Amino acid sequence: MTSPNYKSWPFKEADKLRKRFSKSENIPLRFETGFGPSGLPHIGTFAEIARTTWIRQAFEFLTQRETQLIAFSDDMDGLRKVPLNMPQQEMLTENLGKPLCRIPDPFDACESYSAYMNKKLREFLDSYKFDYVFQSSYEAYTRGDFNEGLAIILQKVEDIKGIILPTMGEGKRSNWSPFFPICEKCGRIYSTRVTGYDAEKNTLDYICDREEGLVKSCGNKGTISIFNGHVKVGWKIDWALRWYAYDIGYEMYGKDLIESAKLSGKIVRLMGKQPPLGLFYELFLDEKGRKISKSVGKGLTIESWMSYAPLESLLYYIFQNPKQAKRLFWGIVPKSVDEYLTGLNNYEQLDAEKQPDSTIWHLFNQGAAVPDYRTSINFSLINNLISAVGADDIDLILDYLKRYDPSMDEFSGVIEDLVKKAMNYYRDFILPNKQYRTPTEKEKEMLKRLRDELENYDGNDENEIQSIPFSVARLCDESPKNFFKTFYEVVFGQERGPRFGTFVQLVGKEKALSLLDTAAET
Numbered sequence: 001m002t003s004p005n006y007k008s009w010p011f012k013e014a015d016k017l018r019k020r021f022s023k024s025e026n027i028p029l030r031f032e033t034g035f036g037p038s039g040l041p042h043i044g045t046f047a048e049i050a051r052t053t054w055i056r057q058a059f060e061f062l063t064q065r066e067t068q069l070i071a072f073s074d075d076m077d078g079l080r081k082v083p084l085n086m087p088q089q090e091m092l093t094e095n096l097g098k099p100l101c102r103i104p105d106p107f108d109a110c111e112s113y114s115a116y117m118n119k120k121l122r123e124f125l126d127s128y129k130f131d132y133v134f135q136s137s138y139e140a141y142t143r144g145d146f147n148e149g150l151a152i153i154l155q156k157v158e159d160i161k162g163i164i165l166p167t168m169g170e171g172k173r174s175n176w177s178p179f180f181p182i183c184e185k186c187g188r189i190y191s192t193r194v195t196g197y198d199a200e201k202n203t204l205d206y207i208c209d210r211e212e213g214l215v216k217s218c219g220n221k222g223t224i225s226i227f228n229g230h231v232k233v234g235w236k237i238d239w240a241l242r243w244y245a246y247d248i249g250y251e252m253y254g255k256d257l258i259e260s261a262k263l264s265g266k267i268v269r270l271m272g273k274q275p276p277l278g279l280f281y282e283l284f285l286d287e288k289g290r291k292i293s294k295s296v297g298k299g300l301t302i303e304s305w306m307s308y309a310p311l312e313s314l315l316y317y318i319f320q321n322p323k324q325a326k327r328l329f330w331g332i333v334p335k336s337v338d339e340y341l342t343g344l345n346n347y348e349q350l351d352a353e354k355q356p357d358s359t360i361w362h363l364f365n366q367g368a369a370v371p372d373y374r375t376s377i378n379f380s381l382i383n384n385l386i387s388a389v390g391a392d393d394i395d396l397i398l399d400y401l402k403r404y405d406p407s408m409d410e411f412s413g414v415i416e417d418l419v420k421k422a423m424n425y426y427r428d429f430i431l432p433n434k435q436y437r438t439p440t441e442k443e444k445e446m447l448k449r450l451r452d453e454l455e456n457y458d459g460n461d462e463n464e465i466q467s468i469p470f471s472v473a474r475l476c477d478e479s480p481k482n483f484f485k486t487f488y489e490v491v492f493g494q495e496r497g498p499r500f501g502t503f504v505q506l507v508g509k510e511k512a513l514s515l516l517d518t519a520a521e522t
Contacts (some may be wrong), residue, residue: 008357009322014058016277017250028066029249031056032242035073037100037117039083041124043328044284046302047318051281052252053130054362061366069132070246071125075101075114076137076232078189097188097215101138124302128311142229149244150226152271153178153233155199160237163266178237181206181224191217202226236260240267248276255280281322287329308425309337312363316340319359330429337379344373375408377401377415382422384498385506388515391426394419404506434493443486444520446476451516466501490519
């Protein structure tokens with residue numbers, strides 16, 4: 001079967017999958033994403049699931065094949081350090097080295113540390129109605145999902161060492177093992193080391209004597225089964241173990257994990273299966289270009305984004321070229337919302353055969369539930385209006401918007417939500433940074449002249465209104481750039497603002513004249 005020549009990146013990935021798995025049409029193709037629940041889920045986690053979902057949906061569209069997405073939480077992983085943004089620091093310090101599923105919840109809301117994090121992850125995913133199967137590492141290990149693979153790893157332990165040890169520093173090679181026994185006495189996983197293997201009995205000998213940083217040990221020695229949750233394997237081996245046990249066909253990963261993916265691929269081949277296809281993506285950065293960290297709480301959260309903008313605007317931003325690093329900070333919100341709204345406006349105008357290459361098609365379940373939005377009102381326009389008239393009266397803002405574009409009644413629910421979010425954004429990010437300045441005498445004269453020219457204009461053409469400040473600047477021997485900067489700083493208390501013609505049509509001529517009167521009298 002040949003596929004349509006779609007150019008968006010999810011279809012390119014889906015076509016690779018179609019070519020590899022064309023002979024297994026009666027078996028659901030499994031996709032996987034991984035979550036490390038040592039900290040609260042952030043946008044990076046959410047983005048990986050969103051991107052994987054878009055590839056999955058593109059694959060289904062091309063092949064009509066059944067698929068499944070496994071959202072895997074590595075809650076058997078141990079806590080190596082206490083995240084700075086967590087409560088009960090002392091309690092967490094006492095539990096360092098233990099699996100996350102065996103540490104009390106610092107928020108006192110769930111049965112364990114990881115149960116709280118897993119709950120937050122699922123809430124985030126459910127908020128966008130992702131179709132996924134959640135899988136806890138603890139449940140998978142204790143249920144025996146990995147027993148077959150663990151036995152193979154034990155049988156091939158020396159071969160696996162041959163893959164991993166050359167990638168490690170010499171000081172770390174001597175005590176390295178693919179297995180992490182959980183100490184039967186103190187319950188820690190990072191304080192133990194393997195001292196012997198028995199592939200016939202599927203057991204390990206271990207001693208709890210490793211201490212790194214604040215992780216304690218108890219000195220216990222023992223022999224332990226590798227099955228049903230008594231041990232886990234290191235994460236590179238764990239990655240391969242999941243691929244083996246669940247027959248994963250596709251998994252994305254961050255750029256920083258490229259080499260780890262290669263090693264995991266070698267290991268799963270050694271175990272007897274092929275590694276999944278995958279795509280590496282660039283990492284999200286904060287405003288200063290630093291990697292977003294869960295442990296210190298840097299970067300945006302999904303919940304906070306939804307306070308200021310529609311969730312779909314975040315997904316629209318995430319969709320663009322996953323191999324390009326993206327900065328996530330509050331300044332990108334208005335532009336991201338506007339690009340999303342433009343995409344909605346343009347979607348219905350696309351030919352049906354071109355719609356699958358639109359970001360909007362991917363965001364809304366293969367174009368099945370795209371909301372109708374055909375108006376010139378966008379987030380920046382609403383923000384500019386709020387800046388001009390204040391942020392406290394929703395009805396007043398809606399009245400101004402209706403006067404500017406009467407067609408907004410058809411989309412009043414969407415626009416009212418945008419206004420509420422824009423008001424939140426204005427209060428938190430624009431208002432605190434406003435700095436009104438007093439105009440010079442020359443600037444006062446220019447503003448008075450602008451006011452008079454506007455008052456004498458009898459038309460209602462936005463472009464003609466826009467030409468007025470250019471004319472005033474020319475008559476006053478001032479550059480338009482400097483004059484607009486003066487206008488924004490004196491009238492809006494900020495360096496940038498709306499087009500003058502748009503501003504006048506938004507607030508009305510009388511309100512604009514009143515603002516100019518106040519500015520010229522300052």
